[in-house]
Amino acid sequence: MSTWQQYLDTNQPLFLDEMFDFLRIPSISSLPENVGDVRKAGEWVMQRLKRAGIENIEMMETGDQFPGHPVVYGDWLHAPGKPTILIYGHFDVQPVDPVDLWHSPPFEPVLKEGKVYARGSNDDKGNMLVPILAVEALLKSEGQLPVNIKFFLEGQEEIGSPTLPPFVKANQAKFACDMVISADGGQWSETEPELAVGLRGLCAMQINVTGPNRDVHSGMAGGAIQNPIHALVRLLDSMRAPDGKILVEGFYDDVRALTPEERAQIATIPYNENDYKAQLGLSDLFGEPGYSTRERTWARPTLELNGIWGGFQGAGTKTVIPSQAHAKITCRLVADQEPNKIIEKLQAHIAQHTPPGVQITLDIGASASTPYLMPADHPGNQAARDVHLELYGMEPYYARSGGSIPFCALFHTVLGVYTVNFGFALPDERQHSPNEFFRLSSFEKGQKAYCMLLHRLAQTKAS
Amino acid sequence: MSTWQQYLDTNQPLFLDEMFDFLRIPSISSLPENVGDVRKAGEWVMQRLKRAGIENIEMMETGDQFPGHPVVYGDWLHAPGKPTILIYGHFDVQPVDPVDLWHSPPFEPVLKEGKVYARGSNDDKGNMLVPILAVEALLKSEGQLPVNIKFFLEGQEEIGSPTLPPFVKANQAKFACDMVISADGGQWSETEPELAVGLRGLCAMQINVTGPNRDVHSGMAGGAIQNPIHALVRLLDSMRAPDGKILVEGFYDDVRALTPEERAQIATIPYNENDYKAQLGLSDLFGEPGYSTRERTWARPTLELNGIWGGFQGAGTKTVIPSQAHAKITCRLVADQEPNKIIEKLQAHIAQHTPPGVQITLDIGASASTPYLMPADHPGNQAARDVHLELYGMEPYYARSGGSIPFCALFHTVLGVYTVNFGFALPDERQHSPNEFFRLSSFEKGQKAYCMLLHRLAQTKAS
Numbered sequence: 001m002s003t004w005q006q007y008l009d010t011n012q013p014l015f016l017d018e019m020f021d022f023l024r025i026p027s028i029s030s031l032p033e034n035v036g037d038v039r040k041a042g043e044w045v046m047q048r049l050k051r052a053g054i055e056n057i058e059m060m061e062t063g064d065q066f067p068g069h070p071v072v073y074g075d076w077l078h079a080p081g082k083p084t085i086l087i088y089g090h091f092d093v094q095p096v097d098p099v100d101l102w103h104s105p106p107f108e109p110v111l112k113e114g115k116v117y118a119r120g121s122n123d124d125k126g127n128m129l130v131p132i133l134a135v136e137a138l139l140k141s142e143g144q145l146p147v148n149i150k151f152f153l154e155g156q157e158e159i160g161s162p163t164l165p166p167f168v169k170a171n172q173a174k175f176a177c178d179m180v181i182s183a184d185g186g187q188w189s190e191t192e193p194e195l196a197v198g199l200r201g202l203c204a205m206q207i208n209v210t211g212p213n214r215d216v217h218s219g220m221a222g223g224a225i226q227n228p229i230h231a232l233v234r235l236l237d238s239m240r241a242p243d244g245k246i247l248v249e250g251f252y253d254d255v256r257a258l259t260p261e262e263r264a265q266i267a268t269i270p271y272n273e274n275d276y277k278a279q280l281g282l283s284d285l286f287g288e289p290g291y292s293t294r295e296r297t298w299a300r301p302t303l304e305l306n307g308i309w310g311g312f313q314g315a316g317t318k319t320v321i322p323s324q325a326h327a328k329i330t331c332r333l334v335a336d337q338e339p340n341k342i343i344e345k346l347q348a349h350i351a352q353h354t355p356p357g358v359q360i361t362l363d364i365g366a367s368a369s370t371p372y373l374m375p376a377d378h379p380g381n382q383a384a385r386d387v388h389l390e391l392y393g394m395e396p397y398y399a400r401s402g403g404s405i406p407f408c409a410l411f412h413t414v415l416g417v418y419t420v421n422f423g424f425a426l427p428d429e430r431q432h433s434p435n436e437f438f439r440l441s442s443f444e445k446g447q448k449a450y451c452m453l454l455h456r457l458a459q460t461k462a463s
Numbered sequence: 464m465s466t467w468q469q470y471l472d473t474n475q476p477l478f479l480d481e482m483f484d485f486l487r488i489p490s491i492s493s494l495p496e497n498v499g500d501v502r503k504a505g506e507w508v509m510q511r512l513k514r515a516g517i518e519n520i521e522m523m524e525t526g527d528q529f530p531g532h533p534v535v536y537g538d539w540l541h542a543p544g545k546p547t548i549l550i551y552g553h554f555d556v557q558p559v560d561p562v563d564l565w566h567s568p569p570f571e572p573v574l575k576e577g578k579v580y581a582r583g584s585n586d587d588k589g590n591m592l593v594p595i596l597a598v599e600a601l602l603k604s605e606g607q608l609p610v611n612i613k614f615f616l617e618g619q620e621e622i623g624s625p626t627l628p629p630f631v632k633a634n635q636a637k638f639a640c641d642m643v644i645s646a647d648g649g650q651w652s653e654t655e656p657e658l659a660v661g662l663r664g665l666c667a668m669q670i671n672v673t674g675p676n677r678d679v680h681s682g683m684a685g686g687a688i689q690n691p692i693h694a695l696v697r698l699l700d701s702m703r704a705p706d707g708k709i710l711v712e713g714f715y716d717d718v719r720a721l722t723p724e725e726r727a728q729i730a731t732i733p734y735n736e737n738d739y740k741a742q743l744g745l746s747d748l749f750g751e752p753g754y755s756t757r758e759r760t761w762a763r764p765t766l767e768l769n770g771i772w773g774g775f776q777g778a779g780t781k782t783v784i785p786s787q788a789h790a791k792i793t794c795r796l797v798a799d800q801e802p803n804k805i806i807e808k809l810q811a812h813i814a815q816h817t818p819p820g821v822q823i824t825l826d827i828g829a830s831a832s833t834p835y836l837m838p839a840d841h842p843g844n845q846a847a848r849d850v851h852l853e854l855y856g857m858e859p860y861y862a863r864s865g866g867s868i869p870f871c872a873l874f875h876t877v878l879g880v881y882t883v884n885f886g887f888a889l890p891d892e893r894q895h896s897p898n899e900f901f902r903l904s905s906f907e908k909g910q911k912a913y914c915m916l917l918h919r920l921a922q923t924k925a926s
Contacts, residue, residue, distance in 0.1 A: 030779035031777060032778060094781065097777070098678070159779055202682075211743075214564065214743075214897060214898075215896050215897065216743065216895070217895040217896070218793055218795065219864065219865045219867055220760065220866055220894075221865070222765040222795050222865055223750045223759035223765045223795070224739070224756045224865075225745060227767055227768055229770070230699075230703060236700075237696050237697055237700035240693060240697075242818065280675035280676055282676075285688055285820065286819055287687060293686075293687045296686035296687060297686040304690055305692035305693055306782060306784070306785070307774035307775035307781070307785070308696075308772065309773075312770035312791060313791075316494070317622055317769070317793060317828045317829075317830040318557065319793050320769050321769070326776075328776075328781075330681055356747055356749055357745065357746075365779070366779070367780040402685055403682030404682055431680055431683075432782065434678070435677075
């Protein structure tokens with residue numbers, strides 16, 4: 001019998017081939033037309049878990065209708081007296097538009113200079129394969145696992161996991177565990193490890209502005225009626241000051257202020273604003289006054305316009321006042337903001353600032369996520385920190401993330417356990433953007449790190 | 464030999480069939496992909512002029528490349544000592560989106576309850592067929608025309624006739640005439656005639672805002688960088704006060720103020736704001752304070768947002784900060800504003816109000832049109848007024864229009880002649896909107912009115 005390291009070394013070509021298969025499934029969770037593809041990705045995961053030696057694999061329904069994408073569950077529970085670890089990941093992906101900016105089709109993965117390019121390679125298909133392969137390597141080389149393992153792999157993370165809360169509550173006993181390890185996350189860089197202890201929350205809405213009951217001639221009606229695009233622009237502009245501060249009344253009320261200690265800790269983590277600007281092709285960064293860029297993205301909430309549309313978008317000129325205009329908004333939230341309360345504040349602001357001459361309706365987004373903060377010295381974090389130290393030769397940075405993983409807050413609330421973020425994405429890999437990629441080196445390092453982590457977790461206390 | 468009235472009565476079914484043929488050609492002048500269709504519509508017009516008995520028909524090129532759509536010319540010049548009348552119309556049409564709001568396909572005309580539904584039925588294909596059929600009726604019934612006629616039928620009116628100015632200048636002698644009669648216009652209602660003496664001008668631009676060099680994750684970048692949609696919204700909102708007044712510096716500088724007499728004259732023309740609101744499904748009208756709705760649409764300039772787009776427009780949520788955002792603007796201008804000067808003022812405003820953290824580029828629209836005002840007692844208007852009095856039993860309203868016909872100002876500048884607006888569209892016929900239609904009753908009345916008008920014009924002075 002070989003060691004898990006030998007098993008991993010031997011099987012990398014096969015694992016890569018499998019990752020390509022997985023990436024070919026266009027499992028976009030936000031689009032109703034891809035609902036079958038999300039399920040197909042789930043079925044692919046079930047097969048892969050089975051080959052890895054996981055037991056009791058099943059596809060669990062989370063709702064009768066879109067977007068109630070299924071959860072794939074599987075376990076291996078033959079380590080009595082050892083802790084039970086629930087491993088989290090997701091097999092759904094973001095949409096791919098603007099598709100003309102991709103250098104190769106988003107669902108036809110390619111390997112170039114050690115990087116796998118495809119939608120989902122980084123977030124989270126490549127990343128979530130890592131612990132499955134590590135578990136397989138341990139089972140094939142050692143005949144058993146050092147801890148009890150439950151896999152919880154979902155298909156709606158990219159839309160904020162809207163149907164998971166009642167589903168997790170209803171299956172509380174099945175998912176009971178000592179901690180969660182999430183394979184949806186990343187490291188600081190190729191050479192610097194990170195432990196994410198905070199995530200922002202999320203809430204979403206679409207604003208629909210209606211003026212005249214049809215598109216009308218801008219010559220005939222121009223000057224007589226409110227233009228829905230103008231009205232939308234006015235309303236949206238009322239929500240944010242030119243300097244970036246959000247003007248929605250009460251928006252900052254529940255924000256937990258940064259302590260001087262937290263500000264100092266954040267300041268020690270390396271950050272090169274010039275590199276970041278160069279990466280994005282920007283001459284200036286921008287945001288709420290009084291905070292550093294890192295503080296703004298980690299510990300301050302935002303209100304972002306994710307999309308806007310109305311009227312004529314073709315080439316040339318169309319002299320029209322459109323009937324409708326629309327905008328999509330998401331807010332990133334920080335402790336102790338609550339998504340529902342922020343939605344209410346937005347509703348109140350919109351009601352108060354609706355320009356004359358138009359009607360406004362709101363579609364409240366199914367995506368909602370509570371902000372998350374965990375103790376830096378949690379036993380799972382300590383085990384992960386030991387692996388980091390061994391693999392990278394340095395302590396991890398205790399960082400936060402500007403993004404949102406609804407799952408972390410949900411499992412903390414429902415199951416009373418924290419989630420250790422142990423993923424291997426890197427920040428330059430264009431998650432959510434065209435030409436997303438995942439480094440093969442991260443894919444391999446992750447597998448090794450998970451084998452080491454599961455052994456270390458065997459030393460932590462079981463409940 | 465029958466009378467022209469008998470000829471018209473006999474041939475209506477054929478004329479309707481021909482109009483349907485004409486309407487089937489999707490001659491959208493703003494879209495590069497329809498450039499061949501605009502030419503096809505021009506060829507159709509040439510054939511139709513030929514059958515009517517018009518001579519010297521030719522397709523005249525106005526430019527080497529898009530949007531230099533051709534002009535169709537033809538004449539009948541056998542009335543020595545009589546005035547020469549140039550008849551204007553256009554065979555291009557507006558785009559059709561949003562196409563899903565059409566009850567029948569826009570280029571498959573249908574006749575329902577005496578109304579012909581199709582893109583261009585009203586503006587201007589149905590309307591511009593009218594004088595051709597009237598001329599045919601006169602030639603077939605009387606063997607000659609009472610005046611000399613030149614037809615000038617163009618294919619780029621809907622985009623502001625960008626390549627016509629140098630073309631008309633270069634062909635000044637060919638188009639020389641005593642007056643222009645435009646078949647691109649309308650009457651007040653089915654029972655009330657109108658003479659339009661003023662038209663608004665037009666200028667157009669597209670604003671392109673660029674932030675990061677790709678779409679980025681709103682969690683990772685949110686708070687760190689300027690959002691191009693936010694920046695666009697800020698910029699656009701800076702151009703107009705919440706009450707509708709345009710804030711672009713100097714925008715109103717060259718506006719010819721309404722005299723008390725003009726305000727009184729406008730006030731005598733019937734206007735039911737409640738009907739207008741009901742027609743558009745609006746509870747309130749809206750616009751610049753200090754002016755009546757009619758004054759705002761006829762004698763005050765506007766800045767309208769015709770289109771806006773950026774980021775995610777699909778179903779659900781995509782947590783993205785887009786790389787770009789765009790808006791299309793047109794301004795309606797009034798005497799004595801000049802399109803080029805207004806574009807310069809917009810450019811200066813945008814340069815001064817560009818939000819931090821983004822780059823802005825402008826595409827100045829080819830569409831530009833100088834505002835137009837003509838004397839109410841012009842000999843052509845007097846002849847038209849006599850026809851109106853006979854056909855409708857009442858004096859026409861001397862009205863203005865909020866729309867723009869670049870041709871009127873162009874011919875006044877280059878050839879020194881005014882344009883009499885003598886068209887038969889009606890204001891409820893949804894020009895530029897889904898389900899545009901043209902009344903058969905207007906189609907027939909127009910033919911008769913043109914026969915009467917050409918006879919009356921024979922009494923006016925030839926140069």
